[in-house]
Amino acid sequence: MTREPYRVAAAGLPERVTVYEVGPRDGLQNESVVVPVEVKAEFVARLAAAGHRVIETTSFVHPKWVPQLADASELLAAVERLPGVRYPVLVPNERGLDRALEHGVQEIAIFASATETFANRNLNRTLESQFTMFEPVVARALEHGLRVRAYVSMCFGDPWEGPTPVAQVVSVGRRLLDLGCYELSLGDTVGVGTAGHVAALIGAFGGPERLAVHFHDTYGQALANTLAALREGVTVVDASTGGIGGCPYAESATGNLATEDLVWMLHGLGVETGLDLRSLVETSTWLATELGRPSPSRVVQALAAGLTTERDVKE
Amino acid sequence: MTREPYRVAAAGLPERVTVYEVGPRDGLQNESVVVPVEVKAEFVARLAAAGHRVIETTSFVHPKWVPQLADASELLAAVERLPGVRYPVLVPNERGLDRALEHGVQEIAIFASATETFANRNLNRTLESQFTMFEPVVARALEHGLRVRAYVSMCFGDPWEGPTPVAQVVSVGRRLLDLGCYELSLGDTVGVGTAGHVAALIGAFGGPERLAVHFHDTYGQALANTLAALREGVTVVDASTGGIGGCPYAESATGNLATEDLVWMLHGLGVETGLDLRSLVETSTWLATELGRPSPSRVVQALAAGLTTERDVKE
Numbered sequence: 001m002t003r004e005p006y007r008v009a010a011a012g013l014p015e016r017v018t019v020y021e022v023g024p025r026d027g028l029q030n031e032s033v034v035v036p037v038e039v040k041a042e043f044v045a046r047l048a049a050a051g052h053r054v055i056e057t058t059s060f061v062h063p064k065w066v067p068q069l070a071d072a073s074e075l076l077a078a079v080e081r082l083p084g085v086r087y088p089v090l091v092p093n094e095r096g097l098d099r100a101l102e103h104g105v106q107e108i109a110i111f112a113s114a115t116e117t118f119a120n121r122n123l124n125r126t127l128e129s130q131f132t133m134f135e136p137v138v139a140r141a142l143e144h145g146l147r148v149r150a151y152v153s154m155c156f157g158d159p160w161e162g163p164t165p166v167a168q169v170v171s172v173g174r175r176l177l178d179l180g181c182y183e184l185s186l187g188d189t190v191g192v193g194t195a196g197h198v199a200a201l202i203g204a205f206g207g208p209e210r211l212a213v214h215f216h217d218t219y220g221q222a223l224a225n226t227l228a229a230l231r232e233g234v235t236v237v238d239a240s241t242g243g244i245g246g247c248p249y250a251e252s253a254t255g256n257l258a259t260e261d262l263v264w265m266l267h268g269l270g271v272e273t274g275l276d277l278r279s280l281v282e283t284s285t286w287l288a289t290e291l292g293r294p295s296p297s298r299v300v301q302a303l304a305a306g307l308t309t310e311r312d313v314k315e
Numbered sequence: 316m317t318r319e320p321y322r323v324a325a326a327g328l329p330e331r332v333t334v335y336e337v338g339p340r341d342g343l344q345n346e347s348v349v350v351p352v353e354v355k356a357e358f359v360a361r362l363a364a365a366g367h368r369v370i371e372t373t374s375f376v377h378p379k380w381v382p383q384l385a386d387a388s389e390l391l392a393a394v395e396r397l398p399g400v401r402y403p404v405l406v407p408n409e410r411g412l413d414r415a416l417e418h419g420v421q422e423i424a425i426f427a428s429a430t431e432t433f434a435n436r437n438l439n440r441t442l443e444s445q446f447t448m449f450e451p452v453v454a455r456a457l458e459h460g461l462r463v464r465a466y467v468s469m470c471f472g473d474p475w476e477g478p479t480p481v482a483q484v485v486s487v488g489r490r491l492l493d494l495g496c497y498e499l500s501l502g503d504t505v506g507v508g509t510a511g512h513v514a515a516l517i518g519a520f521g522g523p524e525r526l527a528v529h530f531h532d533t534y535g536q537a538l539a540n541t542l543a544a545l546r547e548g549v550t551v552v553d554a555s556t557g558g559i560g561g562c563p564y565a566e567s568a569t570g571n572l573a574t575e576d577l578v579w580m581l582h583g584l585g586v587e588t589g590l591d592l593r594s595l596v597e598t599s600t601w602l603a604t605e606l607g608r609p610s611p612s613r614v615v616q617a618l619a620a621g622l623t624t625e626r627d628v629k630e
Contacts, residue, residue, distance in 0.1 A: 221580060227510055
């Protein structure tokens with residue numbers, strides 16, 4: 001019997017997607033266990049070896065707020081930065097930028113809010129005054145030849161204001177692009193968005209150009225929302241190895257979309273990623289031991305349990 | 316500030332979807348805890364009260380194979396069957412049909428295989444001879460005025476044969492429809508399928524007519540695959556309350572797509588279901604206590620933990 005190809009061409013999807021790996025930063029900063037710097041360095045090295053070409057490595061946020069990443073300087077010294085791999089670092093303000101420059105960082109990310117309340121609570125700024133804070137950070141970074149990515153958080157809703165108006169997200173996003181950011185990462189920080197909302201937001205921007213998506217799986221929507229974004233032409237998707245970065249309320253809960261679940265979908269759709277799924281799963285299984293909890297990724301759980309493998313269903 | 320509607324119209328999706336609830340049957344038969352019959356009866360009553368109009372209630376498979384559902388007769392005697400609600404029962408063979416008829420069941424489901432190996436292992440039949448087994452079951456059921464639904468399992472791949480050829484699934488499905496089944500439930504029993512494969516399979520059937528989908532979330536793909544099926548016009552989606560029916564290998568693992576995660580997406584898309592999400596979540600939270608493990612549903616976990624509520628993000 002002749003077997004049809006497993007990779008069924010999916011009309012209208014991009015041929016290649018860049019998985020922007022946020023596990024070492026967004027993942028580890030939301031885990032309760034503080035991981036030793038040597039383990040983090042090995043984690044980053046394993047991600048590069050698995051094929052990642054963008055690995056958000058750490059953050060220069062003050063250790064008072066994010067003690068999990070207090071070792072940012074040591075980590076950057078310990079990580080061997082390979083040619084062809086980008087190692088962006090989150091930078092909250094000018095002091096953070098100074099430290100990034102000291103460490104020879106070539107790409108930074110800033111973290112903005114799409115809603116007034118979250119700007120107040122997370123940045124201690126108004127929605128408007130956050131731009132005053134970011135403007136000199138971006139300007140100086142560009143002067144030094146760095147690339148700057150902007151996260152826009154709470155793009156779909158927040159717990160205080162309800163759904164975020166699409167036009168408000170577009171307004172915030174456009175101002176960040178105007179400052180000189182090369183890309184916006186549209187974040188569903190609380191995970192409440194659904195697929196039609198995703199399509200509407202990308203449409204309101206006039207299309208996918210310079211847009212990435214960053215979904216949290218708190219309500220189980222992350223992968224469906226990613227599929228909706230791909231159909232709108234988005235080609236950069238944020239994800240976290242093994243789905244680390246869980247919410248505090250349940251051991252099995254997940255914050256970030258798991259890289260492996262995303263890659264399973266993308267490879268099934270015939271979309272190229274340059275990633276080796278088996279290496280990613282091995283890394284997540286190793287990291288789960290370090291974190292002392294099972295990976296929330298469905299794919300990691302299934303493959304680690306020795307169920308069907310990607311090879312089994314492909315060949 | 317004027318707020319855009321949360322329910323962003325999603326072009327090309329059905330206006331209304333029937334959620335075919337399989338929790339009491341497919342869910343409970345795959346849980347390790349045996350639930351008392353009174354609890355099952357309350358479970359079914361709660362599902363109807365939450366708005367479900369189709370609740371697959373139990374199975375007449377031999378108790379040797381599925382001890383969890385050995386109380387099928389007692390349960391059917393205990394359940395108050397409400398007008399306007401369908402209570403289908405899985406029936407493996409003619410003996411099962413006899414018992415269903417004794418209990419005044421008005422709708423049955425049969426469970427077929429799309430692959431040779433699974434037909435051998437699960438039905439002790441060849442792919443071909445399963446039709447010989449089903450033919451008299453369906454014929455007699457129709458004579459008695461019953462509706463017959465056919466599950467087609469392993470539609471996307473199985474652990475022994477790899478990906479299932481689309482044409483083979485269509486061939487099996489057409490023969491079941493020809494026997495007189497009113498609907499096929501296309502099952503991804505091991506959860507390996509991805510969205511392009513879903514679209515291709517529905518396309519190979521010539522469209523969504525008489526097709527339902529039944530996804531397992533073993534690889535995290537269930538909701539994205541559902542979205543793909545909706546885009547192909549499918550309007551009947553199987554799901555299990557709270558995602559019960561887990562695989563044995565991990566406490567947090569899930570087998571079935573969780574009804575609540577599906578409903579969150581559908582309501583977000585503006586698709587009507589007739590279901591009250593809050594009641595569903597309350598039922599899942601109650602059932603999780605009976606089962607002694609947390610619900611694998613992301614929505615149940617998030618709402619039960621008092622994070623943002625559906626109302627919070629909708630109003």
